[in-house]
Structures are given as structure tokens and as C-alpha cells.
Amino acid sequence: MTTNPLTVxxxxxxxxxxxxxxxxxxxxxxxxxxxxxxNPLNSTYGAAFEAINRDPNQLLAVGERDGAxxxxxxxxxxxxxxxxxxxxxxxxxxxxxxxxxxxxxGQQLFEWAITECRRHxxxxxxxxxxxxxxxxxxxxxxxxxxxxxxxxxLSLEVTLDKPC
Amino acid sequence: MTTNPLTVxxxxxxxxxxxxxxxxxxxxxxxxxxxxxxNPLNSTYGAAFEAINRDPNQLLAVGERDGAxxxxxxxxxxxxxxxxxxxxxxxxxxxxxxxxxxxxxGQQLFEWAITECRRHxxxxxxxxxxxxxxxxxxxxxxxxxxxxxxxxxLSLEVTLDKPC
Numbered sequence: 001m002t003t004n005p006l007t008v009x010x011x012x013x014x015x016x017x018x019x020x021x022x023x024x025x026x027x028x029x030x031x032x033x034x035x036x037x038x039n040p041l042n043s044t045y046g047a048a049f050e051a052i053n054r055d056p057n058q059l060l061a062v063g064e065r066d067g068a069x070x071x072x073x074x075x076x077x078x079x080x081x082x083x084x085x086x087x088x089x090x091x092x093x094x095x096x097x098x099x100x101x102x103x104x105x106g107q108q109l110f111e112w113a114i115t116e117c118r119r120h121x122x123x124x125x126x127x128x129x130x131x132x133x134x135x136x137x138x139x140x141x142x143x144x145x146x147x148x149x150x151x152x153x154l155s156l157e158v159t160l161d162k163p164c
Numbered sequence: 165m166t167t168n169p170l171t172v173x174x175x176x177x178x179x180x181x182x183x184x185x186x187x188x189x190x191x192x193x194x195x196x197x198x199x200x201x202x203n204p205l206n207s208t209y210g211a212a213f214e215a216i217n218r219d220p221n222q223l224l225a226v227g228e229r230d231g232a233x234x235x236x237x238x239x240x241x242x243x244x245x246x247x248x249x250x251x252x253x254x255x256x257x258x259x260x261x262x263x264x265x266x267x268x269x270g271q272q273l274f275e276w277a278i279t280e281c282r283r284h285x286x287x288x289x290x291x292x293x294x295x296x297x298x299x300x301x302x303x304x305x306x307x308x309x310x311x312x313x314x315x316x317x318l319s320l321e322v323t324l325d326k327p328c
Binding site: 018049155 | 182185186189195198199200206208209210211212213215216219221222224238240242243244245246247248249250251254256257278281282285286287288289290291292293294295301304305307308309310311312313314315316317318319320321322
């Protein structure tokens, strides 16, 4: 007998998904130290959701199973001159809830995301992953991604309530 | 006697800068195989320029000296939920013309770009650089960037003339 992977419905996120998404971002060795899961939700998340939602080149998506949000990611569609003026699809904030991890949900989420990137005529899909996330690095390689680049970050001091 | 670094004026790119920018993108071991410097310019570049220019979260900039474009980069301002709803400034397509390389132009360009990211209240500046660009990797580390992430890419087949 073979077990089929769990089927997940993937759709654009709505404002009411925000607590589930933030809980997933926080339920993580790196995210745990960076996020705030207090209830009511920190208003900075609401402002960020609106900024994402009103930008036609951003797509925040969730995976849902049995009415529960179990995965998320964000795609940024980025226009650029390089490679003959090729669009890029950039994937950030990928999370799969611990309860469904290992069930093929990440695979379904990425197949959906790559299809969205094709639909937007992106010639390249890109993402960075913290070097300490060894399972994630292996997962992206299995999906066909090539770790051809170094991913550099520089933190700046910010005032979180100031609108961009 | 000490030599002062050349002073470069950095400003938003205009359509008329496009041939100079494409020439810089192509004058590169990796870019040479990917770009098209034919005259008149391949129409895909014009379409890409318009997509960048009409997006308020994209900033394509050039560095100019004595009336000549000698450097370029693109900043994408990306809203996101991670890190308390922090904006990111992402830098792509960095080039400095061979004629002024080593004169501090890259440093000035990045100081300008990081100031722009602060002005947009970004909490993080990020970029990826091909692992074969050893000089660039050293330059970003000297600027204070940390190579904490793997940068993954996945190429897709695209129809370049199709609008996004």
C-alpha cells in the first residue's frame, strides 16, 4: 500500500490568515527570536500585510488543509534588465507547519509557486536560505535549484512603525 | 600625496541611459554570454526598463562622471511579514565600468544605495553574488555584508516578448 501525500489547497492569503502565518514564522529556530506572536497581533504585521496586498508584484500565499492554514510563502515578481530584460520570481518566508512536515506539502507549495512564476513569464526563480537550514538546502537542491550564489545580508536599524 | 577617489553623481536612470547600462551588463565574464548589445537595442530591454520605471518599489540608478555613465545598480524595495513586518532593500545588477574600476566608485554607489534603503525604512539590505565573482564577494564582505545564506537559482524557459 502506498500513502498519497496530503492534498493542500494553495491560495492567495487574506488578512484573516495573518495570525496563522505569523505563528508559522515564529515556530522556527531562527524566526522564534525575531517574531512577536502576542494577541492582538503587533500592528506592524498588519501594515506589512497591506503593503504586500496592494502591490501587484507581490503574492503572499497560504496552503490550507481541512480549514487550517498549514503553509505559506511569498513570491515577489521583480522586473530587471539583466538576461535580456528577464523577470524574476523571488520566493521568501517559506514555512510548513510542524504538524504536516514531511508530508509533501512543501513540494506541492513549490510546484504551485513555480507554476505562478511561469505564468508571470519569469525566466528565473530565486531564493536564499540560511546556511544553517540544512534540511531546507537539501530540499531546494532536490527541486532542481542550484546554489550558485552567495546570499549576503546587512541589517539596518529601523523604526518599525514608520510607513515606508 | 594621496589620490582622492573619483566623485560620481548617482541618480535615477532614464531611458536614454539604457545603451550604457546594457553595455556594462554585457562587459562581464557572466553577462557577456547573456546580453545583447546590438544597435538598435533589443526591444526586450525597453520593455523591462518601463516595467522597472513604473513600479514605485523599483529604483534603477546610474553613477555618472564627466557626462558618462560609469556604474549602475537596481534596488527592489520588498515588503514582507518576516522580522516584524520588515521591508527589505534588495540590490541587483551591480556594475562598475572597467575604465573606473578600483577608483572607489563601487563604494560610493553602495553607500548611496544603503542610504536609499534607510530612507525607505528597510531593516535589511540583501543581495546575491555568483560564487565565481571572488572580487565582488570580498567587496561585499568589506562593506559589512554577511554571507549567511545560500543563493539558489532555477532557470525557466520563457518567451521574452510576452508581456508579464
